[in-house]
Amino acid sequence: MKFFTVLGIVFYSTIIILVGLSMIGLSLNLIPMQNINNLLVYLQNSTNLKIIFGLSGFLLILISFSFAQLILGKFQREKTIAFSTTSGEVTVALSAVEDLIKRLTGIIAEIKELRPNVIASKKGIEVDLRVILKSEANIPELTSRLQEITRSKIQEVLGLEEQIFIRIHIAKIITPEEKERKKKDNEREDPAVPYSGFGRI
């Protein structure tokens, strides 16, 4: 972990612990209200202390913004696949790769739903697929077919030679009876309104 990330974590933990301790102290009467009152009165009367207090607040806001940028920037960098061309750099959002994989649902008839999660690491591209199957298909055959299609599609579309690891998790298998039952339940939930067509030309 980088120095600044550790510093940020320590800083925020300290602040939050201090706020928590002050709240506990106040509720248990460990910090007398009179002391706080005296401090506030002193702050109100001293211009120097007001300036120091204000500047400290401003500094805290600045530190917060810079840490937020650092963390968000880091997350953003991790969420893309990048490659260079002669004219500049091309970055592909991992969510775009996930969109691409989701479209594969239409290719394999046995798949009802596909929820991909793509991670780009030093080892290569890791794809986690959470699958809901329509019927009792041959799972080993289906999963190997899905892995092969996903791998070839990513390589074809992204043109990357990096290693692609595909993990598949079958979350649910919907049997025809279950499908039928769900359909019936839906029909029961939305009964036809009597005389709904009345008056229509």
Place this chain on the structure above:
Amino acid sequence: MHNEESRTDLGNIRIHKNVIASIASLAAIEIEGTKRVGQDLKSGFMEFIGKKSFSAIKVEFDKNGEVKLEIPLIIKYGYNIPEVAAKVQENIRNNLEKMTNLLIKDINVNIQAIEKG
């Protein structure tokens, strides 16, 4: 917003960053496989209220007057991303050089999503 300025015998010519972003946007969607230019929060809001904004396209000028451009794109499903991105970069470069005579340093393409065409 910073403008790129050039001098002629009669005076100055300023090209606003929005003009460069606009050329880049039009050049990008000319390419087969590009669905549209991506959006950021500001351009999304502007489009919502019916105004056109190119704030998602970042244009920077360096000290030598060279342009660095960053453009988010939505690509159509079924197209080869590196191919489309390279064509977009080339088309943007050609159009910017033809229309503005500016020197282009980098055109960074950021693929935000893939949508059915």
